[in-house]
Amino acid sequence: MTTTTDFGPLTTVFSAPTGCATEQWVERDSSSTLLRWGAGCNGKHVGWDANCFPSGWTPGNSTKIINKAFNPGYACPSGYVTHANASGTVAAKQYPDYIGSIGTDSLAILCCPTGYGWDGQYCSGSHFDLPTRSYLTLDSSKCVTTSAPAYNGNNGLNGSKGGAEFEGTPVFLIQKVDATYDIPTSTSTPSPGASSEGLSTGAKIAIGVCVPLCVIIIAVIAFIWWHRRRKAHRAEAASASGQRTDQNMDPYSGKPELDAGAAVKPDLKPELDADSEVRPGRPDAPAELPALETPKTPVAELAAAHQSPDTPQAELPGEGTLEVKGPTKGNPGETSPTGEAEQISSSSDREANK
Numbered sequence: 095m096t097t098t099t100d101f102g103p104l105t106t107v108f109s110a111p112t113g114c115a116t117e118q119w120v121e122r123d124s125s126s127t128l129l130r131w132g133a134g135c136n137g138k139h140v141g142w143d144a145n146c147f148p149s150g151w152t153p154g155n156s157t158k159i160i161n162k163a164f165n166p167g168y169a170c171p172s173g174y175v176t177h178a179n180a181s182g183t184v185a186a187k188q189y190p191d192y193i194g195s196i197g198t199d200s201l202a203i204l205c206c207p208t209g210y211g212w213d214g215q216y217c218s219g220s221h222f223d224l225p226t227r228s229y230l231t232l233d234s235s236k237c238v239t240t241s242a243p244a245y246n247g248n249n250g251l252n253g254s255k256g257g258a259e260f261e262g263t264p265v266f267l268i269q270k271v272d273a274t275y276d277i278p279t280s281t282s283t284p285s286p287g288a289s290s291e292g293l294s295t296g297a298k299i300a301i302g303v304c305v306p307l308c309v310i311i312i313a314v315i316a317f318i319w320w321h322r323r324r325k326a327h328r329a330e331a332a333s334a335s336g337q338r339t340d341q342n343m344d345p346y347s348g349k350p351e352l353d354a355g356a357a358v359k360p361d362l363k364p365e366l367d368a369d370s371e372v373r374p375g376r377p378d379a380p381a382e383l384p385a386l387e388t389p390k391t392p393v394a395e396l397a398a399a400h401q402s403p404d405t406p407q408a409e410l411p412g413e414g415t416l417e418v419k420g421p422t423k424g425n426p427g428e429t430s431p432t433g434e435a436e437q438i439s440s441s442s443d444r445e446a447n448k
Contacts (some may be wrong), residue, residue, distance in 0.1 A: 100268065101150035104164035107277060108171040114146035115173055115207070117260055119229040119242045131207050131217070131262035133230055135237030140230045142263055147171070153263060160194035163202060167267025168275040170205035174265060177212055179203045181271060191215060192266050203267040210262050219260035222246070 110132070117129035120140050134143025142153045148164065148171060170176055178188075185193045185202035193202045206217035222245075229242035245258050269275070 098159050100159065100161045100163050100165040101148075101152070102164065104148050104150075104167040104169075104267065105275075105277075107169050108148040110146045110171060110173060114143065117227065119227050120231075128259040128261050129221075129224070129227065131210070131260065135230060135239070138232075138235050138237060140232060140237050147263075147265065151265070161196065161202075161266070161268060162192045163266030163268045165268035166273075166275070167203065167265075167269060168277045170203075170267065171265055173207060174205040175208050177204045177206045177210075177217070177264075189266065192264065196268060199271050201269050201271050203269060205265040205267065207262045210260065212264070217262035217264050219262075221258050221260065224258055 114132045117131050118133040120128060120130045120133045130142075132142050132146035134141065134146070136142060136144075136153070144151065144153075150164065152159070152162075179185075179201050180188050181201045182196060182198040185196055189202060189204065196202060204212065206212060210217035210219045212218070224245040226244050227242050229240045231238055231240065
């Protein structure tokens with residue numbers, strides 16, 4: 095018979111398949127039954143399902159194992175809690191079925207399913223109200239799985255009454271005293287043929303990293319786009335405001351200067367229009383602007399206030415100089431029409447000289 099020291103190391107937090115935590119009815123003997131955590135058909139025996147425990151664990155005694163424990167064991171499996179611990183020879187006395195011999199510098203840690211106690215051999219508990227569960231029993235030296243009805247404390251299998259007894263196998267860890275362990279990500283070993291439920295730890299980590307990163311990248315891109323758009327709008331608004339300011343400050347509504355094609359030529363002399371030229375006449379005639387005439391412009395006349403049949407009339411022809419008709423008669427003190435005409439001519443000369 096081969097002798098081994100322990101189950102080997104357990105450096106991760108083991109997670110059992112979901113069905114392991116649902117206790118199943120098992121036939122203890124021909125007259126009693128109980129509910130067992132992690133129960134299963136073990137060959138021709140009703141026993142424990144190895145898939146519900148970390149790799150290396152064994153329930154049988156086919157090999158001699160000094161310490162039925164994981165060494166070193168970093169942490170209890172998922173769904174288990176630390177129940178007690180002991181070191182050296184004390185551990186061997188308290189857990190003789192599991193711990194054979196450990197040094198005084200080592201510590202044996204007992205792990206039981208959550209809600210279970212310790213009866214000196216197994217993790218144990220009880221319950222008075224249970225739904226329908228599976229029932230593992232032996233039939234013709236075979237382990238057979240059937241269905242058991244719901245339990246209310248009075249209809250137990252094989253006539254059992256009172257609280258239904260729970261039983262779970264313990265998991266022992268051996269650690270160095272005062273040691274601290276860095277526990278990595280938990281692992282699980284699914285049962286054969288059972289579909290894995292949920293995402294793996296690696297997938298969850300990837301999702302936890304990628305999703306926030308994608309959100310941050312999208313937020314950065316959106317901010318850059320918004321910032322550029324806002325900057326462009328500000329530039330357009332500033333340009334439009336500058337143009338309006340320039341227009342409001344310009345006092346002129348027209349062009350500030352002549353077009354290039356309309357430049358003044360220095361070699362051209364300013365001239366009067368052809369219609370405004372001085373027409374030749376008498377050398378001593380004053381320069382006059384042409385009178386605005388219509389085709390039927392009447393001849394301007396100087397009407398005398400008091401005329402006699404013999405008094406000559408002074409007339410202004412339409413174009414030309416003042417003419418005097420008839421001899422001048424009158425008193426020396428009176429102004430003759432000729433004199434009036436001369437005064438008018440002198441006044442015209444003065445106006446032209448101005």
